[in-house]
Amino acid sequence: MDTIANFFSFITTPVSWVIVQFHKLFGAIFGPDTGWAWGLSIVSLVVLIRICLIPLFVKQIKATRNMQALQPKMKAIQERYKSDKQRQSEEMMKLYKETGTNPLSSCLPILAQSPFFFALYSVLSHIAEGKTIGVINQSLLDSARQAHIFGAPLAAKFTDSAEKVAALNASITDVRIVTAVMIVMMSASQFFTQRQLMMKNVDLSVKTPYMQQQKMLMYIFPVIFAVMGINFPVGVLVYWLTTNVWTMGQQMYVINQNPTPGSKAQDAYLQRLLKSITHRGEVRGRRRKNIVKIIVAKSSSDRNDNERRFFTGLAKAGFAPQADGTVVKSDTVTAEAEGAATARRQQPKRQTKAQRQAAAQQHAKDAEASDESADTVSDAPTAPSLEKKPQSSAKSAKTAGSQGQGDQPARPSRANSGGSRQGQAKSGQRKGQQRPKHPSSKK
Template sequence: MLDFIYYPVSFILWCWHKVFGFVFGPDNAIAWILGIVFLTFTVRGILFKPFVKQVRSMKKMQDFAPEVKKLQKKYANDRQKQATEMRKLQQEHGVNPLGSCLPMLLQIPVFIGLNWVLRNFQEGRPDNYFFDAAEVDSYVNAKLFGINIGDAINHFGFAGQSDEWNWEVAPLAIPLMIIAAIATHLTARHSVARQNPASASQQTAMMNKLTLYIFPFGVLIFGAFFPIGLLIYWLANNGWTLGQQRLVYGRIDREEEQKKLEEKEKRDNLAPKPGQKPKAGQKPNKPQPGQKPATQNKQASDEASDSAESGSEGDPGKVSAQSSTGNTNGSGTSQKNGTSQKSGSSAKSGNSAKGGAWAKNGGNKQRPAGQGKKSKGGKRR
């Protein structure tokens, strides 16, 4: 029924047994144990990329967990609308919830297939999928510390196997069960430590308890019904997972740190630094054509203001030509209310009028043109 699983699993195990059997001998238990270990590594190597995608997907889901909580609170009474909005949010962030479960789901058929293949190594069988009769006998007679690697403390009524308690297997099986349970706990603990507390929920807390305590305890209980070869697979699988997590999590942490440094450097380059001095050889910004530098504009404004103040307070002979309300023409006449008057000397545009003499008209003194009017600075002269 599940031959599409059993044949690939047995073929990978057959290949690795041929490799290590060439080195250690085909009947050596070490060749079979290393074959099982590298069968595990082969399957996990195939699932490496899906595992990386799983970790990145879980990281994204933790990042937008606050938004998920807002949706759950907003649509607490409308489950359908809540599910619709959740799908939209996941699509916006490029997250597939099923993708995070894929590596774990794919390992289940491998475990089932290996369990079946290892239990089918029975004395007198003509073959076992890719293994012929001689290879079946080789596995049945392979012993580690005097214990057959195909035996279990209890085979639990498996077809063709005795369901009696084989306590002579316990000295090898129990240490393997304990180490496998510890490896399962450490793997789960390392994964839980990566979770964002802001994304914690009741479902998350329940799953954490299952992976941290229930699964390792299950290995201790049900490991008594696993053959030695399957316990080795479980131990190798958890050892690979722990090392893979450290490698992938470390890489993702470095990528995020590098991204933060690049963003900070970009912000620092855009923001002006207080008290920053021009670098050696750096040229000042050139003004646009027809535009005066800001310092010259400020200096001209200050000079005009000073000139206006001195002309109104102590020296009426010096008045800025720019303070006149009329336009000063080239002949030195200032227009005021439509009447032209001559000053003591001709005024040129942009310069203060010279002469400063009071013009006499019938023995009466008259102020120079522009006196008493508002200057551009807003002061009375």
């Protein structure tokens, strides 16, 4: 760690200067030698750095979403050119170029923070060793060594010996309790940040290996930070805990206000927007109008389930979205939505397997009863009646044939004679005319 910190020694002077300026401000309020003055100076350094990194954070969000959208195409390229790695890489680069996606953009905020992180680590290490660095002179050095946060010096570590901690006017128990609590909070904030990204802001309709990688990172990163945290000074733990909390809050705001299409966060956002439109009768805000405008510009097949539910809700409320992102009141849309809902409600429910079998058996029994009643009527020597009676199509055809053959008596059908010999057919057996056996076959 010290070797890496020395590599970024060129930025230690600007970092130490910023800390000293904030220390002057907070020292006038809380006292120059207090832990509040030095701790808040480190927190203010983090806030200043993260504000400067907001443009990179926006690029990170766009790059992450583009990578999620490109996962199906990337997977297809890997399957197509799995035996040719060079061609696979060329097609990947071509895809990135066509879509304007940079895979490294998702790492830009972390890479940009690294120099400041290691510079702060170098400053605190020099304070622990009693050495001046950057613009921190001897008087500021003595003040920083006296500063404690809940009894733990800024420059103390979890792995420090009791003698080294005693030289900083503290006890080893206080240092280890404070550092352990801060390490747990740092790891928990990292886990929660990654978890809310995976659970709320991921397109659930696309299942790709990228999602599995993000789930692995959700569990791996907190463990890495916990292992590395025991070697960080208290001041560095303050820095890293502050930046994790900032990231968590910043990401929560983005998820609530600009969610990924197809995610749970988008569904919640569109439902809030629908409620606002229904209550106010209009779309308020440029950003909300842009979101409605983007959804309207899509074709019905390109919209995801969340966007279709949003449009259905607007139609039921009597609003028609326009191409400019606004909505207008329309009674026709309400009538169409109610008619579609009624049509869906009138559709028959799907029957279970047992219900379908029972219905088939009942239909078979009704058919057999109809055939038997028709045979009884045809065999009885009664005068023909002008009243029409329901008969099966096959029986009607046979009756017509017998009338065309003169005075020959009508022969009973083979199916009826077979039915009289065998009785009612069991459920599951074939009914009607059976194929005769071959003379050479065994009985």
